[in-house]
Structure formats: C-alpha cells, structure tokens
Amino acid sequence: MRGERRQQQRRDAPGASSTVLTVVVARRGGWRTRPQYNRWTDAAGADLVVRARVRQTGVDRGRGALRTNQGAVGTVVELRKSRLAVQFDGQADVQYLWPHLVTLLQAPETSS
Numbered sequence: 854m855r856g857e858r859r860q861q862q863r864r865d866a867p868g869a870s871s872t873v874l875t876v877v878v879a880r881r882g883g884w885r886t887r888p889q890y891n892r893w894t895d896a897a898g899a900d901l902v903v904r905a906r907v908r909q910t911g912v913d914r915g916r917g918a919l920r921t922n923q924g925a926v927g928t929v930v931e932l933r934k935s936r937l938a939v940q941f942d943g944q945a946d947v948q949y950l951w952p953h954l955v956t957l958l959q960a961p962e963t964s965s
Contacts, residue, residue, distance in 0.1 A: 892935070892952065893932060893937075893952055894952060894953075895952055895953065895955050895956050896910055896911065896953050896954065896955065896956050897956055897957070899956075899957040900957075900960075901929060901952055901957060902932075902960065902961060903929055903930070903931065903961070904961035905928070905957055905959065905960050905961055906928055906957075906958040906959040907926070907927060907928075907939060907955040907956060907958060908924060908926050908927075908955060908956050908958055909923060909939075909941075909950065909954060909955050910923075910954065910955060911953065911954035911955075913951070913954060918948075918951070918954040919948075925942070926941065926942055926958065927940050927941035927942055927944075928940055930947055935951070936949040936950055936951055936952075937949070937950050937951075937952055
C-alpha cells in the first residue's frame with residue numbers, strides 16, 4: 854500500500870505526558886483510480902465508432918494520413934488494432950489512419 858507516515862504529538866489533558874502517534878495516510882491514486890483509456894477518440898477527444906462521419910485534420914505520411922486527403926470527409930468503416938479504416942467520399946479505396954488525425958463530424962444515428 855502506498856502512503857506516507859506522519860508523526861503527530863497528541864495531548865490528552867493539560868499536564869499529561871504527550872503521546873507520539875504514527876499515522877499512515879493512504880494516498881489515492883494509482884492505476885485503479887485513473888479514468889478508463891479509450892483509444893478510439895479523435896483529436897478533440899470525441900468517441901469514434903463505426904459509420905461515424907469524420908474529417909482528416911492532421912497530416913502524417915508515416916501514419917497513413919496523406920496531404921492529399923487533408924480536409925477530406927469520409928466514413929469510418931472499421932476499427933482495427935490501432936487505426937481507423939476510413940473511406941473518403943469520392944474514393945474507392947480505404948485509408949488506414951490513426952484516430953488522433955481525424956475529427957468527428959457526425960456520429961451515426963442509433964435505432965431503438
């Protein structure tokens with residue numbers, strides 16, 4: 854258990870001998886209290902799901918985001934291990950992009 858030890862003096866009554874107490878103060882923190890990590894979030898922190906409409910906002914050739922698609926709008930087709938499969942409007946092929954290089958425009962409608 855993580856914590857820190859503090860020693861405090863406590864006087865029970867006037868004229869009584871002082872007693873030294875050791876108090877263990879547990880600090881909250883650690884991996885159990887951190888918020889759940891979601892790798893499928895866009896550049897602004899919005900959740901990405903399949904069939905969501907996105908716009909490419911970043912350019913990183915090494916990560917699949919080409920300059921020719923800068924500002925292009927497309928649909929998320931699939932969520933892979935670490936990348937999104939996005940089919941841009943007017944293109945037949947699918948591009949694989951890192952989630953932080955796109956921005957969510959419209960989430961898909963849920964049918965209930």
